[in-house]
Every structure is written in C-alpha cells, then in structure tokens.
Amino acid sequence: MKKYIITVVSIILVLLVFDWLYFYEGMYFDFGKEKPTEYFMKVDGEEIYMKNGDTFTPYEIRGVNLGSGLPGEWATSFAIDKETYLRWFGYIQEMGANTIRVYTIQSDTFYDAFYEYNKDNKNPLYMLHGVWVNDYVLNSHRDAYSKDFYDTFLEHSKIMVDVIHGNRKLNLGRVASADHGTYKKDISDWVIGYILGVEWDDSTTSYTDDLYKDKEDYSSYSGKYMYTSPEATPFETMLTMVGDKTIEYETKRYGEQRLLAFSNWPTTDPFEYPQVITDFFMKCAQVDVEHIKTTDAFLSGQFVSYHVYPYYPYYLSFAEDWSVFGIESKDSFRDEQGRVNAYRAYLTMLNNHHTMPVVISEFGVSTGRGMAQVDKDTGRNQGNTSEQAQGQALVDCWEDIKTSGCNGGCVFTWQDEWFKRTWNTMHAVNLTRTAYWSDYQTNEQYFGLLSFDPGKEKSVCYVDGDVSEWTEKDIVQNGNTELSVKYDEKFMYFLVKKDGLDFENEVLYIPLDVTPKTGSNYCKNFDVKFDRDADFVIVLDGKDNSRIMVQERYEDDVISRNGRVVALAGGVGVIIDNNGDILPMNVRPDYALVCRGFTGDIQEVYAVLQPDEILLSRDLNVKRLSRYARELEETSIPFRSLREQALHEVMLP
Secondary structure, X not given: OHHHHHHXXXXXHHHHHHHHHHHHOOOOOOOOOOOOOEOOEEEEOOEEEEEEOOEEEEOOEEEEEOOOOEOOEOHHHOOOOHHHHHHHHHHHHHOOOOEEEEOOXXXXXXXXXXXXHHHOOOOOOEEEEEEOOOHHHHHOOOOOOOHHHHHHHHHHHHHHHHHHOOOEEEOOOOOOOOOOEEEOOOOHHHEEEEEEOOOOOHHHHHHHHHHHOOOHHXXXXXXXXXXXXXXXXXXXXXXXXXXXXXXXXXXXXXXXXXXXXXXXXXXXXXXXXOHHHHHHHOXXXXXXXXXXXXXXXXXXXXXXXXXXXXXXXXXXXXXXXXXXXXXXXXXXXXXXXXXXXXHHHHHHHHHHHOOOOEEEEEEOOEOOOOEEEOOOOOOOOEEOOOHHHHHHHHHHHHHHHHHOOOOEEEEOOOEOOOXXXXXXXXXXXXXXXXXXXXXXXXXXXXXXXXXXXXOOOOOOOOOOOOOOOOOHXXXXXXXXXXXXXXXXXXXXXXXXXXXXXXXXXXXXXXXEOOOOOOXXXXXXXXXXXXXXXXXXXXXXXXXXXXXXXXXXXXHHOOOEEEOOEXXXXXXXXXXXXXXXXXXXXXXXXXXEEXXXXXXXXXXXXXXXXXXXXXXXXXXXXXHHHHHHHHHHHHOOOOEEEOOOXXXXXXXXX
C-alpha cells in the first residue's frame, strides 16, 4: 500500500511539474525532425494574399481595432463577457470588416468567443494579434537591449504564439498589460499575422541607437528567417532579433508561420525632414523596416504597420516645397474644393518608400466635444466632430489609404473607452476615476464606432423634446419657473418649464454650485445676483446666444501647458515669449499669447501661426503693448489686450 501511495504521489508530482513546464513556461521538446511548415497567408511584392483552396488570392485588410475597456471598468480588468464579444463580432462583420486587431493578450473568454464565432462560420472573422511593450519599460531610461525590454519583449511574443494555439496558462501579472487564464482554444486558423510592439518612444529609440552605434554586435544580425541590411540601426537590429526568434519558435513548435510586422508611427518614421520640422516636432529617431530583410525560409513574409491619423503630426504642412519628399506638386493632392490633402500625400510617401505591403493599422477621428489637434485643411480633427462627420471622415481616410496604394487599414476603434485621458484635459479630472464616468471633453474617450449610453433598459433622459421620462421626483425648484434635473454616468440633464416663455427674446439663468469653497454670487457680464455662490451659470438666451459661463477663479485652475502649447479658456493656444517662438504649428491655435520676452514683428506672429485671436499679455511693456495693439487694429487682425479685458467671459467675485 505504501509503495502504491508513493507511486501515485510521484506520478501526480511529475504531471504537475510537466504541466507547469509545458503550459506555464512554454517548454517543448525539439527532436530535430523537420516538419513541413504550413501557412495560409503570404506576401508577394506589395500585396498580401490568403490561401483559397489550392491558390492564393489578394486579401485586403478591412479591420477594426478592438480594445478591452467597458464603462465602469479599466481596460486591464478585461471585463467583457462572452455574449458581448459574440454580439460585437457579428456587428463588426455586418459593417463590412473582415479583420479585428487586438493589442495584447486578452482574457481566455475572448479567445473562447472568437473560436465559437468562427468554428462553423463559412465567412470567418480574422485577426491581427499584437504584443504590447510595457509603458514603464518603453518610456524609462532603459535602452532596448536591457533585460526588461528585450528579454521581456521576446518572452511575451512567444507567449502570444502559445496563446493563439490554445496551448498556454498564465498567472496574473505574468504579462504586463495583459490578462491571465487558461488558453485552450486554438484560434490560429483565423490569425493572419502579428504586429509586434507599440508606438515607439523616440527617446528610447534614439538613446539605444546612440548607445550602441559603434558596437558591431548591435548593428547586424543574421537569423534563419530575418536578417539586417548594412544600414540597420541598433534598435532595428533588436526588432530583427525578436522577429526572427518569434518566427523560429512558432515554426519549430507548431510547424506554422503567419505574417509579421513591427509597429511604427510618424514620430519614428523613416524619413529625413527639413530642420524646421525636426526642430519643432523634436523628431530625433527613425525606424525603417526596409533594413529588416527576410530569408526564403520565412514563407509568409513581412508587412509594414503604421498608426497614422489625419491631423497629427502634420509634417507636410510645414513645408512649401514638397519635392524634398519626392512629391512633384501639391496640386496632385488637392480636392474639388482646392484643399490640400496632406494625409493622402503622407500615406503615399509611406507606400512609395516601402517594398512591402503597407497597412495603416490605426486611423480615426473622435466625436468628443473636446479637441486636441486640428487638420486645418480638411477638418478631420481630433475631437469636436459629430457622429455623421466622424463617419464621413473615416470614409475619406479609407479612400486616402486605398488611393495611396496601401494594403488596407484598421479603424481606431470599435468601442468608446471611458478610462482614457487626453493631455489637454487630464489636469482637470481625477485620473483614478476616469473609467466610471464619461468625460465628453476628453476626445480620447470617443473614438469608438460603438457608443455606450447609460441605462440597463433605457437612458434616464432623451434630449428629443419628449418629456415623458420626467417625473415630479426630478423637480429641484418650483415657482414661476420650474427646474428639474437628472443625471447619469455620462451627462447632466435639465428640464426648464415656464408658462409663456419666449425663448428667443427672454433670458433664463441657471447657476450651478459644484465646489464648496469657490464661486461668486454676482455675474458681472449680465449684472445678475444669486442667493449663493455659483461656479457656473447656464445662460439660456435663444438658439444662437445660449452659453455656459465659468467663475474666474475656477477657470484659472484649468490651464495646462505642454512646452509652448497651452490649453486655456476652452481652447488651444501658443505662448510667444521670445522671438524664436514664431514657428509653424501642426494645429491652428485659438490663441497666440504674446508675452514680455517677445520684441519682434507682431504681424509675423499672425502670418505664421494664423490664430483666431492674438492676446497681448499684461506683462508686456506698456509702450510695446500699445504699439502692438495699434498695429493689429490698423491691419484688422483680431486681438485682445489682457490689461483691459479678461481672457474669457467670466463671473467676477
């Protein structure tokens, strides 16, 4: 009996050890026997092909990026359930997409749903799978050959391969920015390729290249599937090593190959730009996958992946002469209205540069009310766009992608993502709570094709003229004017009732007190007093004159600065505090704030930057301020002297 127990326990221990080594650590046995390599996707020239029976036919990637966020949940919670995924996959295919892209390893629920959706589907949905690089590692002082960068990047790439083959178990935290679970569903039949990496940090890239530029072992690599050309940089060499070893791992363990690309974006694009552009954008790094070559052993092949949006960075708008980019004339990129389409021109540059298929794996516009970037020519902006305008912009972007010769693209993104932040609004919100409410001012939350409206069965309010959802319990003020209020995770809703209200000729004021220690009981702009302090006042003054006013002290707290660019008074401005600050911008600013350090030509400020308004700072020398004001007035350039007038319509204490 004792021997029996020992034997059973020993067998169990052996099985547990094997389970751990095989499923958790990715150990496998290579007996050295070459098996035929299978593949159903391949690259031929600048085209992508999919196997169809005994032949390969062209495959145009019509994709959608799919995140893991839900309202009330952080993306890293991976809280989306199976039923939701199945419903979304159907919606995505209904709108004409054939591919989804994910950035990192998802929950096992996601792969279960993807398998179930495709297994009996004669027209399956395909996938591009990504490998994420941890933000801390990417943006820290460490170079790309550090253990935390290179070793982790390669390890996570191999784990991703095991996951799509349904052959991995992951503990929580094993892969940063990824989920954990037991991955048993083999979805490899529908994974067309991998996109390794993220939008590379230019400082990390440049630092790596500079640190290893004179070290031979870091500027060349020759693997079985990928190798570098003599022009390769150390960072490109690192990518080659990761790509080669990832292909090798899948080939040896599973006998399969699929397409492979490395992520990239304009910040680290391969082009040389005039100094005015490199100086303004502080462009210091290049990644060119043309320096990464493939051998005949890599049967699927390599494509190129870029994230390119129509409004940033607007390199081409800085140059009058496009011949330096290989473009003979701007006129070839003008639309019927005479507008220059710099987005299409840039995509054409990318496609002309590369000898491989180019896929624009991110493109999109936001429907958030807040805006962070402007396409001054076509109006495809980062925010402040209606749903209808978003749809048209996506169609226009797709036409640009196809006309430029690219092999398809992926819309960013499928669903709105409440957890996200934007540089020009993040100062004003609690960043630990962003997932729990929808901030309409933050454009990053509104890129989705799918919106989330609060309410399990229906919204608490519909702004449609029908007041049937309003009840007596919503009333907060009775009298001659009745005021009712509702709210949800997305908006506050107001219902105002007044007998005989002449909306076009009568003004109503609704004060809002949202903070205990700030506010004013007097609005100077309208000579209106209130019973208590208010931070905001909703002014209902007809269809064209209604507005929301903010108390001055409250407004002063919502100014943020990023270099010489500043978000203030609800707009985007640029600070001019020395003569060298007159440089073109990729965004047409709302304001140009001219400060004491500037002594140059005030008309040049307007000519170069084209702001809606020039603001003359209070700290300017009195004589100089007066001279600037006189010159601006004589030339009919919009301006405001902050000595005489406040920056914004505000309530004064």
